[in-house]
Amino acid sequence: MDRADASSDTLQAVRSPTALRAAGGIGRTAAVYLGLLLLLLTAAWLALTVGHADLADRSLRATVLSLRVDRLLAGGITGASLSVAGVVVQGLFRNPLASPSIIGTTAGASFGGQAAMILYQFALVGVVPAALPPQLFLPLGCLLGALLSLVILLAIARQHGDLVLLLLTGFILSSFFLGLGNFLMSLAQEQWELGRAMVAFVLGGLSGTGQLMLRLSAPLFAAGVLAAWFWGRALDLLLSGEDEARSLGLDVVAVRRWCVIWIATLTGAAVSLGGNIGFVGLVVPHALRALLGVEHRRLLPAAALGGAAFVILCDVAARAIPARSEIPLGVVTGLLGAPIFLAILLRTWRRGEHV
Amino acid sequence: MSEPDPSAIKVGELHVKLGAAEVLAGVSMDARAGQILAIIGPNGAGKSTLARAIAGLLPYRGRIDLGGQDAASLELRERATTLAFVPQRSQLASRLPVRSVIEQGRYPHRRGFGGLGDGDQAAVDRAIARARVEPLCERSYLELSHGEQRRVLLARALATEAPVLLLDEPTASLDIAQVLSLYRTLRELAAEGRAVVVVLHALDDARRFADRALLLDRGRVVAEGPCAEVICARHVAEVYGVRLLEEASLGYESLPEGPP
Numbered sequence: 001m002d003r004a005d006a007s008s009d010t011l012q013a014v015r016s017p018t019a020l021r022a023a024g025g026i027g028r029t030a031a032v033y034l035g036l037l038l039l040l041l042t043a044a045w046l047a048l049t050v051g052h053a054d055l056a057d058r059s060l061r062a063t064v065l066s067l068r069v070d071r072l073l074a075g076g077i078t079g080a081s082l083s084v085a086g087v088v089v090q091g092l093f094r095n096p097l098a099s100p101s102i103i104g105t106t107a108g109a110s111f112g113g114q115a116a117m118i119l120y121q122f123a124l125v126g127v128v129p130a131a132l133p134p135q136l137f138l139p140l141g142c143l144l145g146a147l148l149s150l151v152i153l154l155a156i157a158r159q160h161g162d163l164v165l166l167l168l169t170g171f172i173l174s175s176f177f178l179g180l181g182n183f184l185m186s187l188a189q190e191q192w193e194l195g196r197a198m199v200a201f202v203l204g205g206l207s208g209t210g211q212l213m214l215r216l217s218a219p220l221f222a223a224g225v226l227a228a229w230f231w232g233r234a235l236d237l238l239l240s241g242e243d244e245a246r247s248l249g250l251d252v253v254a255v256r257r258w259c260v261i262w263i264a265t266l267t268g269a270a271v272s273l274g275g276n277i278g279f280v281g282l283v284v285p286h287a288l289r290a291l292l293g294v295e296h297r298r299l300l301p302a303a304a305l306g307g308a309a310f311v312i313l314c315d316v317a318a319r320a321i322p323a324r325s326e327i328p329l330g331v332v333t334g335l336l337g338a339p340i341f342l343a344i345l346l347r348t349w350r351r352g353e354h355v
Numbered sequence: 356m357s358e359p360d361p362s363a364i365k366v367g368e369l370h371v372k373l374g375a376a377e378v379l380a381g382v383s384m385d386a387r388a389g390q391i392l393a394i395i396g397p398n399g400a401g402k403s404t405l406a407r408a409i410a411g412l413l414p415y416r417g418r419i420d421l422g423g424q425d426a427a428s429l430e431l432r433e434r435a436t437t438l439a440f441v442p443q444r445s446q447l448a449s450r451l452p453v454r455s456v457i458e459q460g461r462y463p464h465r466r467g468f469g470g471l472g473d474g475d476q477a478a479v480d481r482a483i484a485r486a487r488v489e490p491l492c493e494r495s496y497l498e499l500s501h502g503e504q505r506r507v508l509l510a511r512a513l514a515t516e517a518p519v520l521l522l523d524e525p526t527a528s529l530d531i532a533q534v535l536s537l538y539r540t541l542r543e544l545a546a547e548g549r550a551v552v553v554v555l556h557a558l559d560d561a562r563r564f565a566d567r568a569l570l571l572d573r574g575r576v577v578a579e580g581p582c583a584e585v586i587c588a589r590h591v592a593e594v595y596g597v598r599l600l601e602e603a604s605l606g607y608e609s610l611p612e613g614p615p
Binding site for chain 2: 094233236237239240241243244246247248249250251293294295
């Protein structure tokens with residue numbers, strides 16, 4: 001009797017600090033989420049007010065604001081998609097250094113978008129009903145390009161979780177798809193309008209994003225983020241590697257297949273809106289993991305908020321930095337992202353730590 | 356005496372190829388509920404391969420029954436609730452909270468995308484108590500010592516509540532106090548009616564802690580039976596080319612006040 005009491009007391013004593021700690025964890029999580037929301041609101045406010053046009057001019061005010069709202073939404077969706085895709089990529093490859101741009105998925109998506117533009121111009125004009133807008137093919141092309149790149153990557157670097165193999169394969173795929181993309185670009189120069197459109201798309205940026213593209217990308221974004229959240233627990237199990245996840249009852253093959261589809265969906269949505277933007281999916285999840293831990297269901301919504309805020313702020317910077325013309329968005333994220341990537345690389349290398 | 360077959364694992368004529376090499380060439384064995392079975396043999400005998408094949412991680416030819424059912428016909432989740440496997444080296448190297456790691460053992464019981472129910476939490480609590488990891492629950496997995504990590508992984512396996520427990524080299528790089536504590540836990544589990552199968556390097560550990568032993572050499576079974584019969588001078592000479600000195604082993608046991 002005494003013994004039983006003692007053991008239930010121990011259990012109680014053990015549970016209460018856990019409960020306390022859980023409460024502390026929830027408080028911390030709530031604080032981080034609150035901070036992210038404030039950051040996003042600030043970013044949105046800046047995005048609506050910073051720019052060359054003068055909002056005091058009443059005749060232009062409505063037009064300018066509507067353009068800026070579109071641009072704000074495009075930035076938010078691009079950033080959130082890339083950041084969430086980054087978390088999924090990192091979980092799938094069990095590697096904090098992987099991201100859609102590092103492993104060549106954005107390059108694949110960018111190439112896919114270019115291929116869709118070319119294909120439409122040279123093969124599909126007049127074939128598809130005129131009612132279908134040409135922009136329809138861009139997100140589809142981006143998604144398929146991202147998928148193609150991921151499938152090649154998995155075929156080469158799936159096993160072992162070897163960091164060098166993964167990064168090198170990603171680097172090679174990136175170069176390969178950028179090369180192919182440049183080839184398509186040279187083809188596109190034959191037609192002036194197509195050439196211009198393609199240059200604008202490849203450089204990346206949110207200035208030319210129309211409402212139609214927003215409407216096409218938003219469902220992809222929403223589907224990808226929701227799916228990533230639903231697959232979060234499976235990604236937690238994958239942190240133990242494929243064998244252990246499998247012996248805990250996880251269908252690893254199916255999870256991998258679905259995650260690849262969600263990564264491609266998200267990257268496709270992001271690239272069709274903002275072009276080839278790097279480092280978002282690396283920097284934002286990394287910063288948030290330090291604050292929230294590695295559990296995916298806690299991390300993913302934060303990654304969406306943080307990614308959106310990050311890209312919107314980068315876009316504001318691209319507009320605000322004085323230059324002859326606007327600095328491409330990809331340049332801003334690259335300038336910020338590359339040093340951070342190097343810092344993480346060095347630290348990871350020393351510790352041998354996984355996600 | 357028409358008792359049902361008590362075999363928790365029954366393996367018949369198992370062949371496993373890794374690349375071109377046939378690592379297991381017709382292995383048959385069974386593990387019974389309530390007992391600890393040690394799989395022993397020299398390096399390269401196929402011990403870990405046998406464990407991984409039973410855990411469903413390798414393609415094989417032959418037959419593996421788990422709890423009286425053909426393992427090949429079991430769904431992954433059914434398999435995971437029938438047999439829990441703790442590999443020799445875990446790939447887990449994440450800053451996951453310890454309790455979350457142990458909760459992963461409830462994954463095969465889940466349906467859909469929902470959270471843990473009360474029953475799941477109770478099972479996790481039991482696994483935590485059984486593996487004696489209460490003091491670790493508030494910490495992050497990555498900051499634990501190797502021995503503590505092993506205990507957490509054992510707790511995760513126990514949280515599945517599978518009636519069969521399979522551990523590959525569980526004592527590798529544990530100190531003797533940790534080894535004793537682990538075997539005490541395994542003995543409790545066996546006494547509750549689970550089947551415990553342990554791949555082991557150390558013959559003296561097998562003799563001291565296991566009920567039965569399966570001696571493998573170059574992919575074949577040399578002997579199976581009670582430990583004292585399997586680990587005898589003749590077998591050890593034949594398989595390892597080493598003379599067994601019965602009196603020479605260094606014995607140890609837990610102090611009455613238990614492990615520190």
